[in-house]
Amino acid sequence: MYVVKRDGRQETVHFDKITACLKKLSYGLSTEHCDPVLVSQKVCVVVYRCVTTSQLDELAAETAAGMTANHPDYASLAARIAVSNLHKNTKKSFSETVQIMYNHFNHKSGKKAPLIADDVYEIIMEDTARLDSEIIYDRDFDYDYFGFKTLERSYLLKVDGTVVERPQHMIMGVSVGIHKHDIESVVKTYHLMSQRWFTHASPTLFNAGTPRPQFE
Structure with missing residues (x-):
């Protein structure tokens, strides 16, 4: 499974890279109730071939937002992913x-x-x-x-x-x-x-x- 990077290059989708990015954005959030690893797992289940890195970020944000009922910190994580994605594209x-x-x-x-x-x-x-x-x-x-x-x-x-x-x-x-x-x-x-x-x-x-x- 490949992801298309912002410069057009293709790269294999790595669970560890997705997790590392989400952990970096999880600063100050509850480590007990907001699990970036779980978000990464859910993203990897639904990721599709030749997804762009921007689309992958959108997917991660939507996934985290969908977990808000579990704990409010997931909404904060979702916002940070979405903002980070916008910053990368502007x-x-x-x-x-x-x-x-x-x-x-x-x-x-x-x-x-x-x-x-x-x-x-x-x-x-x-x-x-x-x-x-x-x-x-x-x-x-x-x-x-x-x-x-x-x-x-x-x-x-x-x-x-x-x-x-x-x-x-x-x-x-x-x-x-x-x-x-x-x-x-x-x-x-x-x-x-x-x-x-x-x-x-x-x-x-x-x-x-x-x-x-x-x-x-």
């Missing part, structure tokens, strides 16, 4: 991600279709080093599985149907969309939102920083 740099979204091309219309507003893009490009350095990606791992999957499905921006931004990118983008050139307020709002001291209404999360901003 760029770490906020400014590079913004460039990808700004240069989005609509293949149906044959025209450029930016997902980021012109003024917001220019502000970010003027202060890339500061904004990139303020982001703390470990905070993505604070989401529970349901919360993260909701973000992934409905809030995180996609290019050609593929999610290209991380939760922390979204939060920073919203902050810039709200405060524009007031970078100190941007940074303050980013940290407060990313630590979940407060959030904005869905219309703001959906649209702030985009060509069609909407605030409530």
Whole structure:
């Protein structure tokens, strides 16, 4: 049985490698009630030929989520697997991600279709080093599985149907969309939102920083 890695290479599916990855993500969880080995065993039972590493991660996350009735820590493990998978599939740099979204091309219309507003893009490009350095990606791992999957499905921006931004990118983008050139307020709002001291209404999360901003 082979897995297709992100660079296109094929590699034999190894139970030990899956287990090692899940154990690494099980920090702080109950060793008595949350068993990454058991999750690995269940994954290996249903894994299919030529599965990609990203699909394997999705399968592991869904498997762990399905075991939540056994203990809540399985939901935490599921979220961490899903977040880790997203991080592997996206760029770490906020400014590079913004460039990808700004240069989005609509293949149906044959025209450029930016997902980021012109003024917001220019502000970010003027202060890339500061904004990139303020982001703390470990905070993505604070989401529970349901919360993260909701973000992934409905809030995180996609290019050609593929999610290209991380939760922390979204939060920073919203902050810039709200405060524009007031970078100190941007940074303050980013940290407060990313630590979940407060959030904005869905219309703001959906649209702030985009060509069609909407605030409530």
